[in-house]
Amino acid sequence: MSTGLIFTGGDFPSYDVFLSVMAMVNADNFFIVAADSGLEICDSYGFVPDVIVGDMDSLSDVSLLDKFRTCEIYKYPQDKDYTDTELAINIIREKNIKSFFIVGGGGGRVDQLLGIYSIFFRDFFPDLWITGKEAVFSLNKGKYYFSFPVKSTVSFFPVCIQETLASTTGFKWPLDGLRWIPGDVGISNVVVETKQSVDVLSGRLLLVLNLFKV
Template sequence: MLGIVVTGGQAPSLGIIKNELDDADMIVAADSGLDTLLSYGYEPDLIVGDMDSISNRKILEKFHRSKILLYPEDKDYTDTELAINHLYEKGCTSVVVIGGGGGRLDHLIAIYSLFFRERAPVRWITDNEKIFLVKGSFCINLKINTVISLFPVTGQLCSMTSSGLKWPLDELEWNPGDGGISNVSSERTVKIDMKSGKLVMIIPLDDN
């Protein structure tokens, strides 16, 4: 069961994520992500957040109150995190975050930090990048020479094997804070098998 969170910040064009929106079992707009979602021509199943950054609160009047979960501005969780948690509580088995690019660095780090959580997104798509959660056996088809960066998102040692990369990961053991920038796909199919831990893979949006 696929859940989508559309959040505030810079987002990809509709053509990039239309298939994901069409395949979603549930779409949640987090705060000003509602503006983005409506600009795509889609309506949310639920709107979540404190609505402090939405373009115009009057937009909410077109939605039934049962579709709006309004939170106070002073809270312990970000709107994006609240939306992700709600989707998992509703039975989603994977969650994709759309938007959240550009803007404040602390907002970017806040979304990135969600990959460390038990209820982590499986993908995050901004206006410039695609970010994938890599755990267990991971396989992705890419154009040859796609630039790939990888970072641990776990408190434990990361040990892995790989194929399809110019610089294999087989002999590496990464601690938190380690990682690899600007690796390159040498084959169309890149495979990573995690012996322990989990990673995020970041690739440029323009390339794939």
């Protein structure tokens, strides 16, 4: 089954960094939605989107739409109830795609950054969000294995109303025994072993990997 891949405006990684993160999650079969100026990122990577959506107010050159005129394009007025990213997520959901990633959305306005962060608290949320500087992994209940480079910096944030419990290996400061609620944070943990694991016992965590050290 395809994985949804949403390109949205804002800070985004180089193509090489994007590929390195994709290698971590073993994903390569995508249904691609470009949200507004996310189309420019999509084009720079050499991808052709399945759907283009948004009010197109952030495109630096609207003639780019002509290049992709054979794609499905849904243009909305600027006065609308949803952000362009939310419109893209709605399309992914309507396609009955269960897993999706967001690329872009870093830097820029804080309210737009927080707007994407807030999506992780909803019932349909990204498994991965990649900005120009970070890869944000959503960890549900279960055990996850990683091979982040030693000395990489990671941070943890609970994104669940209920209490979140987890145990870890391979990090300088283990999460074992910590009881997390929204508002708690674990900033700047450090990878100290070549293999790491996070076992989420209850709730849900975001793991934020600093891409500068990958």
